[in-house]
Amino acid sequence: MVPALRYLVGACGRARGLFAGGSPGACGFASGRPRPLCGGSRSASTSSFDIVIVGGGIVGLASARALILRHPSLSIGVLEKEKDLAVHQTGHNSGVIHSGIYYKPESLKAKLCVQGAALLYEYCQQKGISYKQCGKLIVAVEQEEIPRLQALYEKGLQNGVPGLRLIQQEDIKKKEPYCRGLMAIDCPHTGIVDYRQVALSFAQDFQEAGGSVLTNFEVKGIEMAKESPSRSIDAE
Numbered sequence: 001m002v003p004a005l006r007y008l009v010g011a012c013g014r015a016r017g018l019f020a021g022g023s024p025g026a027c028g029f030a031s032g033r034p035r036p037l038c039g040g041s042r043s044a045s046t047s048s049f050d051i052v053i054v055g056g057g058i059v060g061l062a063s064a065r066a067l068i069l070r071h072p073s074l075s076i077g078v079l080e081k082e083k084d085l086a087v088h089q090t091g092h093n094s095g096v097i098h099s100g101i102y103y104k105p106e107s108l109k110a111k112l113c114v115q116g117a118a119l120l121y122e123y124c125q126q127k128g129i130s131y132k133q134c135g136k137l138i139v140a141v142e143q144e145e146i147p148r149l150q151a152l153y154e155k156g157l158q159n160g161v162p163g164l165r166l167i168q169q170e171d172i173k174k175k176e177p178y179c180r181g182l183m184a185i186d187c188p189h190t191g192i193v194d195y196r197q198v199a200l201s202f203a204q205d206f207q208e209a210g211g212s213v214l215t216n217f218e219v220k221g222i223e224m225a226k227e228s229p230s231r232s233i234d235a236e
């Protein structure tokens with residue numbers, strides 16, 4: 001069962017888009033669904049979606065993409081208050097594709113991070129998004145840090161992080177000539193990517209699958225529908 005949040009009851013005073021059933025709008029959305037007409041100035045939206053996702057950062061866009069690929073018959077909208085997508089945290093992070101070494105073994109975070117990194121590399125390759133799998137060295141510079149480094153290495157192995165190696169002083173220097181340390185974890189699965197680019201690609205996938213993205217659309221209030229309207233999948 002997918003929860004259905006149906007009505008955006010005039011709460012979005014700054015909405016630029018209006019959902020229309022006619023010809024495709026300037027954004028090139030797939031046909032057969034409500035779609036935003038980009039660039040138009042409209043007073044309020046009274047259309048409905050089966051699901052709306054508030055926030056066009058990477059989390060919202062990845063969720064929207066995953067949902068529409070699994071449930072293509074649902075009408076799904078992403079509402080973003082800014083004029084562009086992914087301009088907040090997603091567009092201002094360090095761009096690291098984390099390997100998943102730090103998380104508690106068996107935790108969801110550990111599983112998601114290890115699996116997510118592999119999926120992200122695959123996705124970037126498919127879509128031609130630039131990334132660099134540059135790897136990372138986690139270095140113990142004091143003797144007393146070595147047991148903690150070894151424990152971290154064991155954790156990484158338990159989490160299934162690929163390619164981990166414990167390396168000694170001379171190998172650290174070979175890999176990173178300016179790095180000094182007693183022992184290091186060589187973590188070749190770590191990389192870097194522009195997450196905004198990834199997020200925009202998710203948005204494109206979502207729109208190509210029929211989803212609607214509305215920018216300049218700040219959600220200021222949410223109301224739960226009292227009953228399932230006729231098109232709700234709960235009622236089907």
Ligand SMILES: Cc1cc2nc3c(=O)[nH]c(=O)nc-3n(C[C@H](O)[C@H](O)[C@H](O)COP(=O)(O)OP(=O)(O)OC[C@H]3O[C@@H](n4cnc5c(N)ncnc54)[C@H](O)[C@@H]3O)c2cc1C
Nearest residue numbers: 055056057058059080081088089090093094095096218219
């Ligand atoms: C300093 C720093 C460095 C980081 N480095 C990394 C890293 O190297 N690797 C990594 O994987 N992660 C990193 N992260 C974490 C990562 O950036 C976040 O987990 C991720 O970007 C969160 O995405 P999000 O979509 O939840 O948030 P956001 O990208 O902030 O998206 C939220 C969106 O919701 C919109 N919004 C908010 N309220 C409303 C509303 N009422 N109506 C409509 N829209 C609304 C906002 O405008 C925004 O676009 C870092 C985080 C920080 C702070």
